[in-house]
Amino acid sequence: MPSDLDAQIEQLARCEYISEEQVKRLCLKAREILIEESNVQVVDAPVTICGDIHGQFYDMMELFKVGGTCPETNYIFMGDFVDRGFYSVETFLLLLALKVRYPDRITLIRGNHESRQITQVYGFYDECQRKYGSSNVWRWCCEVFDYLALGAIVDGRVFCVHGGLSPALEYIDTIRAIDRKQEVPHDGAMCDLLWSDPDDIMGWGLSPRGAGYLFGGDITKRFVHDNAIELIARAHQLAMEGYKLMFDQTIVTVWSAPNYCYRCGNVASILELDEHLGQEYKVFQHAPPDVRSVPLRRPPADYFL
Amino acid sequence: MDTIPSQRIRFDDDIHLWKRTRGYGDLMLFLRRLSEAVTGVMLPWDGPGPSEGVHAILILLDELDGWINDIPPQPTPQRFGNLAFRAWGKRLEEKAHSLLNAMLPVPLHRYVPLLTPYLTTAFGSFVRMDYGTGHETSFALFLLCLTLIRFLHPEPAEEQHLVLTVFLRYLRLCWRLQDVYRLEPAGSHGVWGLDDSHFLPFVFGSAQLKGSNVSVDAVLRPPLPPTNLYFMSIMRIHQVKFGPFHEHSSQLYAIATGVPNWGKVNSGLFKMYEAEVLGKRVVVQHIPLGGLLEWNTSTHGGTIGGTSKLLPTDGGAKGNSAQLAINTE
Numbered sequence: 031m032p033s034d035l036d037a038q039i040e041q042l043a044r045c046e047y048i049s050e051e052q053v054k055r056l057c058l059k060a061r062e063i064l065i066e067e068s069n070v071q072v073v074d075a076p077v078t079i080c081g082d083i084h085g086q087f088y089d090m091m092e093l094f095k096v097g098g099t100c101p102e103t104n105y106i107f108m109g110d111f112v113d114r115g116f117y118s119v120e121t122f123l124l125l126l127a128l129k130v131r132y133p134d135r136i137t138l139i140r141g142n143h144e145s146r147q148i149t150q151v152y153g154f155y156d157e158c159q160r161k162y163g164s165s166n167v168w169r170w171c172c173e174v175f176d177y178l179a180l181g182a183i184v185d186g187r188v189f190c191v192h193g194g195l196s197p198a199l200e201y202i203d204t205i206r207a208i209d210r211k212q213e214v215p216h217d218g219a220m221c222d223l224l225w226s227d228p229d230d231i232m233g234w235g236l237s238p239r240g241a242g243y244l245f246g247g248d249i250t251k252r253f254v255h256d257n258a259i260e261l262i263a264r265a266h267q268l269a270m271e272g273y274k275l276m277f278d279q280t281i282v283t284v285w286s287a288p289n290y291c292y293r294c295g296n297v298a299s300i301l302e303l304d305e306h307l308g309q310e311y312k313v314f315q316h317a318p319p320d321v322r323s324v325p326l327r328r329p330p331a332d333y334f335l
Numbered sequence: 336m337d338t339i340p341s342q343r344i345r346f347d348d349d350i351h352l353w354k355r356t357r358g359y360g361d362l363m364l365f366l367r368r369l370s371e372a373v374t375g376v377m378l379p380w381d382g383p384g385p386s387e388g389v390h391a392i393l394i395l396l397d398e399l400d401g402w403i404n405d406i407p408p409q410p411t412p413q414r415f416g417n418l419a420f421r422a423w424g425k426r427l428e429e430k431a432h433s434l435l436n437a438m439l440p441v442p443l444h445r446y447v448p449l450l451t452p453y454l455t456t457a458f459g460s461f462v463r464m465d466y467g468t469g470h471e472t473s474f475a476l477f478l479l480c481l482t483l484i485r486f487l488h489p490e491p492a493e494e495q496h497l498v499l500t501v502f503l504r505y506l507r508l509c510w511r512l513q514d515v516y517r518l519e520p521a522g523s524h525g526v527w528g529l530d531d532s533h534f535l536p537f538v539f540g541s542a543q544l545k546g547s548n549v550s551v552d553a554v555l556r557p558p559l560p561p562t563n564l565y566f567m568s569i570m571r572i573h574q575v576k577f578g579p580f581h582e583h584s585s586q587l588y589a590i591a592t593g594v595p596n597w598g599k600v601n602s603g604l605f606k607m608y609e610a611e612v613l614g615k616r617v618v619v620q621h622i623p624l625g626g627l628l629e630w631n632t633s634t635h636g637g638t639i640g641g642t643s644k645l646l647p648t649d650g651g652a653k654g655n656s657a658q659l660a661i662n663t664e
Contacts, residue, residue: 152525331607333604
């Protein structure tokens with residue numbers, strides 16, 4: 031029912047999390063929509079492409095101020111919605127509610143943090159426990175993660191993926207053969223798409239992350255050429271200037287979490303593609319302190335009892 | 336025992352294995368010994384002079400620090416971390432062997448290949464240009480291995496120096512590397528972790544504060560005097576982070592407002608370290624293990640009270656009967 035969902039969107043937009051029961055229903059509805067999507071979701075321009083958010087809710091509000099609200103602006107979010115920040119719950123649920131409400135206006139693709147293993151280390155699990163007192167919300171969200179697309183392609187020319195390329199995937203079409211509805215594997219094509227990084231090397235290299243690969247300019251240009259695309263947009267790595275173009279502008283890292291970890295002093299960016307696929311990078315800073323609410327005061331972790 | 340240390344942990348299940356090894360037991364024992372040695376000891380500290388071993392490590396760290404002056408950050412536009420860090424790292428990788436040869440007496444030279452992996456992974460990832468608690472753990476393992484071969488000695492006076500002189504020197508070097516080369520926080524847990532980059536200074540610092548009349552919430556009233564590693568780490572956070580403390584350092588804030596005394600802070604941090612640093616595959620998968628750090632399962636449970644080979648045979652540890660020494664056969 032649109033009005034219920036609208037009320038939830040309004041509530042989440044105030045950074046107030048919805049009830050456990052509401053989360054359950056939202057996740058079920060989201061899965062019904064996501065299950066119909068392709069591994070590489072086809073998207074029409076104009077669209078605005080965004081990188082990692084990592085629970086930085088108020089900074090995501092800045093993003094919407096700069097890029098326009100959804101559905102007036104179409105969006106692709108390239109994963110890593112959760113972990114590290116204070117507000118992964120509100121961040122992810124708002125994006126999910128927008129997806130259910132306006133399924134053709136917002137595309138969510140999976141990042142390496144949309145994973146049971148990773149979220150149990152980097153904060154989303156803890157946050158769900160703190161806010162809901164149980165792991166149900168975490169579990170349901172992880173089930174939704176399993177349904178997220180692995181990539182998107184805008185007008186057949188701009189390929190969006192969270193991490194990068196895979197030695198197992200020469201063609202975008204090959205991605206369609208993957209069974210994506212599973213926890214992110216430790217290795218293989220699906221893992222690589224979410225974990226790899228471009229680097230100033232030739233060919234493929236071992237990734238220092240322990241998953242995925244490093245790939246050089248030669249690999250990138252060959253992929254772009256062989257797939258008849260003009261740009262790979264990806265996220266996954268911090269960029270001081272908010273975005274970083276490499277390899278003669280065949281690949282760009284878009285990073286949307288300003289002042290990452292409250293220390294990096296970086297700006298964030300979004301990539302706006304107009305209806306002719308003209309590119310414009312818009313850069314923004316972290317939200318000013320006065321717009322934030324006072325965070326949940328919490329007792330120390332159980333280690334200290 | 337003479338295998339070169341390598342990355343041993345690949346899957347989550349390997350963590351259970353790792354926690355049962357003698358090497359793991361030795362590490363926990365070593366850290367507890369260091370913590371006990373500095374309990375109640377505040378800076379400035381009027382202890383005995385440093386041993387030759389401690390002195391030699393300080394010279395090594397000073398040399399690495401000096402390289403920062405030789406290798407200034409590059410002015411070219413970069414994604415985030417400065418590429419000059421790769422040059423610093425390359426120099427470390429090339430010179431690690433000779434630096435350790437210079438530091439150790441000749442009879443211990445055969446251990447150099449077992450030590451270099453810890454030294455070269457103690458300052459960050461040169462590929463990713465980041466630094467995190469896994470790298471800090473490598474340095475702790477470096478000091479542990481030097482103790483196992485008896486270059487350093489498991490005696491309280493030496494252990495005090497290891498924390499208050501050596502580890503503090505290491506910390507300052509890391510902070511300088513992070514600032515000059517703009518290193519990313521590696522695998523930070525964000526607001527859900529203790530600190531983006533460091534853990535052990537909070538462990539050692541809370542031990543220093545144990546039994547003092549400083550209240551735990553004093554942390555909330557900067558500036559804090561540099562009398563212990565906990566306060567110094569908090570001040571470091573104030574230097575590099577922007578925003579309210581309860582937001583960017585919410586775990587530390589929760590500890591400051593919710594834990595009654597430093598003893599509980601210290602014991603809680605040990606548990607947290609075992610769970611959040613040593614117990615997470617994503618951290619320890621990168622750490623070289625084996626070699627001096629025995630990978631075999633300890634026959635005595637590998638924890639304090641077992642006969643780990645790390646302690647002196649004179650039983651000089653404060654209330655600790657375990658042993659820390661290597662099998663020289």
